[in-house]
Amino acid sequence: MVATIHDAFPWTHAEWFPPRLAARLAARGDVLLRDARRLVVPTQRVADELIAHCRVAPDRVRVVPDGVTLPAQATWPPADVGRPYLLALGTIEPRKNLVRLVQAFTRSRAHREGMDLVVAGAVGWNAEASLAAMASDERIRFVEAPEDPVRDELLAGASGLVQASLDEGFGFPVLEALGHGAPVLVGAGTGAQETGGEAVL
Structure with missing residues (x-):
């Protein structure tokens, strides 16, 4: 399984969320961190935070920047x-x-x-x-x-x-x-x- 993690805030800054939401996001994220073979993140900053705060092995993380669609x-x-x-x-x-x-x-x-x-x-x-x-x-x-x-x-x-x-x-x-x-x-x-x-x- 490959999982996308958009940010590490549920683990690094739980105070930025309502308490119940922070707990729910962290719990769901913990499952992905445990079970996914690869973790896709949008920036190197997110990769570094997962490695530092969640003890994710660096070789499991890939940085793939997001994009946006603009009108003509x-x-x-x-x-x-x-x-x-x-x-x-x-x-x-x-x-x-x-x-x-x-x-x-x-x-x-x-x-x-x-x-x-x-x-x-x-x-x-x-x-x-x-x-x-x-x-x-x-x-x-x-x-x-x-x-x-x-x-x-x-x-x-x-x-x-x-x-x-x-x-x-x-x-x-x-x-x-x-x-x-x-x-x-x-x-x-x-x-x-x-x-x-x-x-x-």
């Missing part, structure tokens, strides 16, 4: 939100580090020069602090659970993507943004940084 460029009308904006994509949950992103944005040159921050994603667990932070500044806009065409419009119109997550196993929004020609800023040492390589800041 002609179908990418940019979103019209009135002012230039930075975009953050992802579930609203503590791991996405949105409270700190909002704090950084409100003190940034981009904010002083009239740029907005658009945050787009589904509301996840323990999201209250993130939602409150976003509501604290009228220049921060929240688009809840956008459908794919809306995501494409937001990406096409963005001045850049900001991926503030504490970590990512891969970071699909990074590839999506690069595919739309948007600059990308990510946290150092994350799976998203590995995904973007030299193309991200």
Whole structure:
């Protein structure tokens, strides 16, 4: 059996999940780690974490990066939100580090020069602090659970993507943004940084 492991967070950062979900993910993952002959992971970072934290033999792990499907460029009308904006994509949950992103944005040159921050994603667990932070500044806009065409419009119109997550196993929004020609800023040492390589800041 070959199994795909998208990230090692159930073992390395159980606090990033609701307790029952963390236990369930770790239990299911333990079965895969035990029974699979090969483990496919999207980044070397995930491979290293499985080897270090789960004592997986290195020769059982293969890194196969994920990919994204982008629409034809002609179908990418940019979103019209009135002012230039930075975009953050992802579930609203503590791991996405949105409270700190909002704090950084409100003190940034981009904010002083009239740029907005658009945050787009589904509301996840323990999201209250993130939602409150976003509501604290009228220049921060929240688009809840956008459908794919809306995501494409937001990406096409963005001045850049900001991926503030504490970590990512891969970071699909990074590839999506690069595919739309948007600059990308990510946290150092994350799976998203590995995904973007030299193309991200």
